[in-house]
Amino acid sequence: MSGEADLAALADILRQSSGIAAKADIAEATLGLGLSGAGSVPVGDDCAAIPDGDGWQLLAIEGFMNEFVARDPWFAGWCAVMVNVSDVAAMGGRPVAVVDALWADGSSAAEPVLAGMRAASERFGVPIVGGHTNLKTDRKQLSVAILGRARRLLTSFDARPGDRLVAAIDLRGRYREPFSNWEAATDAPGERLRGDIALLPEIAEAGLALAVKDISQGGVVGTAAMLAECSRVAVTIEVDAVPRPDGVPLERWLTSFPSFGYLLAVSPAKLDAVLALFGGRGIAAAAIGAVSEGSAVSIARGGQVELVRDLARAPLMLPGRVEAAA
Numbered sequence: 001m002s003g004e005a006d007l008a009a010l011a012d013i014l015r016q017s018s019g020i021a022a023k024a025d026i027a028e029a030t031l032g033l034g035l036s037g038a039g040s041v042p043v044g045d046d047c048a049a050i051p052d053g054d055g056w057q058l059l060a061i062e063g064f065m066n067e068f069v070a071r072d073p074w075f076a077g078w079c080a081v082m083v084n085v086s087d088v089a090a091m092g093g094r095p096v097a098v099v100d101a102l103w104a105d106g107s108s109a110a111e112p113v114l115a116g117m118r119a120a121s122e123r124f125g126v127p128i129v130g131g132h133t134n135l136k137t138d139r140k141q142l143s144v145a146i147l148g149r150a151r152r153l154l155t156s157f158d159a160r161p162g163d164r165l166v167a168a169i170d171l172r173g174r175y176r177e178p179f180s181n182w183e184a185a186t187d188a189p190g191e192r193l194r195g196d197i198a199l200l201p202e203i204a205e206a207g208l209a210l211a212v213k214d215i216s217q218g219g220v221v222g223t224a225a226m227l228a229e230c231s232r233v234a235v236t237i238e239v240d241a242v243p244r245p246d247g248v249p250l251e252r253w254l255t256s257f258p259s260f261g262y263l264l265a266v267s268p269a270k271l272d273a274v275l276a277l278f279g280g281r282g283i284a285a286a287a288i289g290a291v292s293e294g295s296a297v298s299i300a301r302g303g304q305v306e307l308v309r310d311l312a313r314a315p316l317m318l319p320g321r322v323e324a325a326a
Contacts, residue, residue, distance in 0.1 A: 011306035044230045045156045046087040058148035060087040069140045077116025080144035088148030089197045090214040092204030096147045100131035103141040123190040156230035158210035159265035161293045168278045168285040170260035171245045182258040208270045215261030225297045229311045234294030243284035
């Protein structure tokens with residue numbers, strides 16, 4: 001641990017993380033739209049889930065920061081497809097198709113974004129079926145939506161006290177500097193990518209987990225906070241148990257956005273089966289902590305525990321908790 005922040009300093013770094021703080025925008029948008037979640041999985045999950053016969057239609061959308069699209073347009077296009085596919089998988093679904101909305105100053109500016117989207121579409125086997133394009137604007141902007149389908153849902157609302165928190169992350173990659181995106185997909189064969197993504201609906205359909213969330217811009221700890229808030233539980237993360245690439249500082253890794261990364265709440269009886277599924281595909285997976293009663297999101301090492309956020313006092317993204325705390 002030489003050269004790394006001690007646990008108290010690490011907790012302070014996480015409290016100040018912009019990736020975690022940005023999740024508060026969800027509460028404002030939800031309140032402004034008057035969303036209730038009636039007839040679907042409540043607001044705060046990775047996709048909207050709409051009952052459909054013996055399963056669920058899944059709908060999600062991702063928008064991208066202008067700085068990211070301008071700095072790395074090909075990778076932004078790739079990510080636009082990849083992160084939507086990940087959202088569908090996190091809900092136990094299989095992707096069906098995507099549509100895009102792209103703004104750019106001319107066709108030459110749009111070309112790398114479109115090329116990245118096409119590459120990801122082909123590699124993940126998810127068709128781009130339409131969208132919206134405006135090539136007469138002053139900057140590149142990008143948003144992509146996806147349709148998927150699930151036979152059995154995984155949600156952010158079903159973690160239970162007593163569950164083990166599992167992190168499954170593909171470490172076979174590198175940072176896409178200068179951003180904290182851990183890139184482990186662009187040079188992977190499509191067959192492998194599709195097989196890895198299929199693990200999540202397989203886990204759902206086998207009943208091996210009920211609660212899953214893909215690791216997003218908030219990193220491992222921010223995503224754990226979102227899962228805890230949705231499920232109204234507490235989580236404690238053993239930071240040294242988190243699968244991590246060699247040479248990457250812990251304080252950076254815990255707020256990184258991996259191209260394949262999920263948190264699962266798993267009952268102890270099913271833990272070995274879940275870890276074996278990921279391990280069988282070369283994906284690093286480990287039990288990294290515990291789910292318990294309460295509202296604290298904490299990190300731990302060697303018996304020391306540091307609070308990162310108390311969701312009862314400082315709600316992150318759910319309007320109900322914002323109102324209750326007011």
